[in-house]
Amino acid sequence: RKEVEQDPGPFNVPEGATVAFNCTYSNSASQSFFWYRQDCRKEPKLLMSVYSSGNEDGRFTAQLNRASQYISLLIRDSKLSDSATYLCVVKNSGYSTLTFGKGTMLLVSP
Amino acid sequence: AAGVIQSPRHLIKEKRETATLKCYPIPRHDTVYWYQQGPGQDPQFLISFYEKMQSDKGSIPDRFSAQQFSDYHSELNMSSLELGDSALYFCASSTGNSPLHFGNGTRLTVT
Secondary structure, three states: OOOEEEOOOOEEEEOOOOEEEEEEEOOOOOOEEEEEEEOOOOOOEEEEEEOOOOEEEOOEEEEEEOOOOEEEEEEOOOOHHHOEEEEEEEEOOOOOOEEEOOOEEEEEEO | OOOOEEEOOEEEEOOOOOEEEEEEOOOOOOEEEEEEEOOOOOOEEEEEEEOOEEEEEOOOOOOEEEEEOOOOOEEEEEOOOOHHHOEEEEEEEEOOOOOOEEOOOEEEEEO
């Protein structure tokens, strides 16, 4: 079983739609969780960290469920510019590496 | 704000040649990571350094080596290049438990 699993998509949604991605992780000792966004041929960019209490940044909301070992990302009022691959990322300890999911592709159409 | 700087941006090499990729982390970041991302793949961890010492090792081939220098910049040395080494190579840096910040990457093409 892969350490971090995501639905690869693509998710095709119209502008203005709400879309949610889920991600599961296998290591119960994982400490830090992030969503990164990656545009084609570009570097991954941090979208947001994910906290147990849940956190929101504008149109984006991230949730962490430690009991079920999954992370979610909700995007409201989708924009064309949201089209990208969203990478679920887990860090097992302070100085350990990041483990990436394979990413979920989002395509927002007019 | 200063970001992670990688050079070169693009590199074309022939099979069996060598290549050196450079990475300059964000100032005061003490940890540097190298990732390889093939077409349609997620980034694969190669190796990391904390305070100039190797801290973790991933799927780095024996033909590759890396080091971190006293000024915290890092170099990834790749020898006996193969066609399958063609990929995007990302360097990232962090400090403490902070998220990783990635450089723009080096696109290596082996012909």
